[in-house]
Amino acid sequence: xxxxxxxxxxxxxxxxxxxxxxxxxxxxxxxxxxxxxxESGTAMLANFLQSLDLPDGARxxxxxxxxxxxxxxxxxxxxxxxxxxxxxTAYQSAEMDYFIQDAEPxxxxxSAANFGWVSKLAFRAGTPWVFTLNDDRSGSLLERAAHWPDxxxxxxxxxxxxxVIIYTSGTTGRSKGAMLTHGNMLSNALVLKDYWGWxxxxxxxxxxxxxxxxxxxHGLFVAIHGALINGSKMIWCAKFDPRLVLRKMPEATVFMxxxxxxxxxxxxxxxxxxxxxxxxxxxxxxxxxxxxxxxxWQQRTGHTILERYGMSETIMLTSNPYVGERRGGTVxxxxxxxxxxxxGGDGRMLAPGEIGDIxxxxxxxxxxxxxxxxxxxxxxxxxxFFKTGDVGRQAADGYVTIVGRSKDLIISGGYNVYPAELExxxxxxxxxxxxxxxxxxxxxxxxxxxAVVVPRAGVSLAPAAILARLKASVANYKxxxxxxxxxxxPRNTMGKVQKNVLRDRYGVTQGG
Ligand code: MCA
Ligand code: AMP
Numbered sequence: 001x002x003x004x005x006x007x008x009x010x011x012x013x014x015x016x017x018x019x020x021x022x023x024x025x026x027x028x029x030x031x032x033x034x035x036x037x038x039e040s041g042t043a044m045l046a047n048f049l050q051s052l053d054l055p056d057g058a059r060x061x062x063x064x065x066x067x068x069x070x071x072x073x074x075x076x077x078x079x080x081x082x083x084x085x086x087x088x089t090a091y092q093s094a095e096m097d098y099f100i101q102d103a104e105p106x107x108x109x110x111s112a113a114n115f116g117w118v119s120k121l122a123f124r125a126g127t128p129w130v131f132t133l134n135d136d137r138s139g140s141l142l143e144r145a146a147h148w149p150d151x152x153x154x155x156x157x158x159x160x161x162x163x164v165i166i167y168t169s170g171t172t173g174r175s176k177g178a179m180l181t182h183g184n185m186l187s188n189a190l191v192l193k194d195y196w197g198w199x200x201x202x203x204x205x206x207x208x209x210x211x212x213x214x215x216x217x218h219g220l221f222v223a224i225h226g227a228l229i230n231g232s233k234m235i236w237c238a239k240f241d242p243r244l245v246l247r248k249m250p251e252a253t254v255f256m257x258x259x260x261x262x263x264x265x266x267x268x269x270x271x272x273x274x275x276x277x278x279x280x281x282x283x284x285x286x287x288x289x290x291x292x293x294x295x296x297w298q299q300r301t302g303h304t305i306l307e308r309y310g311m312s313e314t315i316m317l318t319s320n321p322y323v324g325e326r327r328g329g330t331v332x333x334x335x336x337x338x339x340x341x342x343x344g345g346d347g348r349m350l351a352p353g354e355i356g357d358i359x360x361x362x363x364x365x366x367x368x369x370x371x372x373x374x375x376x377x378x379x380x381x382x383x384x385f386f387k388t389g390d391v392g393r394q395a396a397d398g399y400v401t402i403v404g405r406s407k408d409l410i411i412s413g414g415y416n417v418y419p420a421e422l423e424x425x426x427x428x429x430x431x432x433x434x435x436x437x438x439x440x441x442x443x444x445x446x447x448x449x450x451a452v453v454v455p456r457a458g459v460s461l462a463p464a465a466i467l468a469r470l471k472a473s474v475a476n477y478k479x480x481x482x483x484x485x486x487x488x489x490p491r492n493t494m495g496k497v498q499k500n501v502l503r504d505r506y507g508v509t510q511g512g
Contacts, residue, residue, distance in 0.1 A: 017035060046076040062109045105122070115130070159183025163184075177369060179370055211239075271301065318400050353394075415478075
């Protein structure tokens, strides 16, 4: 049985307003894109991608600066039935090398500035096509697509066909590609459409300020799918700039951000109830929203931030309600269709209020890790629940609170940083015997990494030099903000490094 509407693009396209000449996206550089521009631009790109005669399931890996054309490339990949693989622009050579070797993309798209080193990695890994796409509408991808028709028949895809691979790490720090299907994303987008009360054009319409990067779930799916499936206009900010967001607030109704964005907006004296009076909804997620930020936002704007919780493997899982109590410090209730339970160490379900591991099931839960069937199997229970690695409790009335993580993960300004990955880079530096990286509180980023390093006997190490070496080899947001050189690491009787002791020792709250 074939069902053309199972392609996510078909569902998004169906929600476009009847009049395609309306503005779909207004950018901070003064460009206006109509819904027709989105439809025809993605058609040309999809036709071009299909002309490359790529194999079924081909991956299109993309590391480019945020632009509307980059969004079109995502939509075109859906249309053409291939698999989109977005990559953080901060990734450096070793990180890109890993992703390209692991995913074996048929196409790599990068900025012209990075073409030299990215294409070298890609061609070495056997990728046949490398194109460029810059944030000023230039590059070989658009030049090539310009020759193709602006009409395109959406390729048939089934709900369980993979649409996207998002790299994310687990406990090991080795990145795994989470495979999300057309069905995962469509089901989640439809649930959020109702849950967050998106308004159709007939009801006055919503306008989203889009200020997040578009290579992770928050900016790419939660925000973009949300706007598109409601036929809502986006105000497109290439980078997060608090003053720009404030300027645009009177024209908008919805804003989504990681907690750091709210902290930075609160630092602006111009944030007032009058300025925010046109807004309908402020949503936060990706990292814990501190109670201080939640309360300060209420005082400064009169709005209560709606906090929600999700993962790359599951898209959105829980949310505070749009109508009803938005309870600070909680991530709200399981979304319709999501089964969530909190279990103890023995795998038994815990009573309300008891703290344990959060497990989930639902149509939003991913299809598995790319080429890692064993790892995938380990992350699911026998009865099909996915182990999130988050630790929390659920109150008797259903509200979920996340209290920690069983996975060794630091969330810094909404980006995930895996201590194990950094420890392995530090341990490979000359003169290092061992190291530990821990997350400590930070006023701006919520949490940041601190490295604690033990030198080999007789070697003297300079903390600044260690940080400089890290900066040269990993994405900048992963670099610990501080480094301490010590004679040994605290260990428990089992010989395991006591990270909690290190956190207490080095975790004096750091400024922004
Ligand atoms: C930048 N830096 C950071 C971070 N961002 N350090 C730690 N954590 C960060 N998040 C460093 C840079 O390396 C640089 O250091 C210095 O801070 C200033 O960099 P700059 O680029 O100017 O920072 P920025 O542009 O102001 O970026 C801060 C930011 C950004 C806007 C908060 O990090 C951001 O957009 N975060 C959002 C991430 C996000 O979308 N997460 C969603 C994941 P130096 O000067 O030393 O080089 S999706 C997800 O988690 C799920 C599933 C969910 O639930 O949503
Ligand atoms: P990622 O690996 O990017 O998919 O990040 C997913 C992780 O982000 C989750 O497993 C949580 O640990 C964390 N997360 C997402 N939203 C929230 C939230 N509202 N509060 C606390 N943690 C969150």
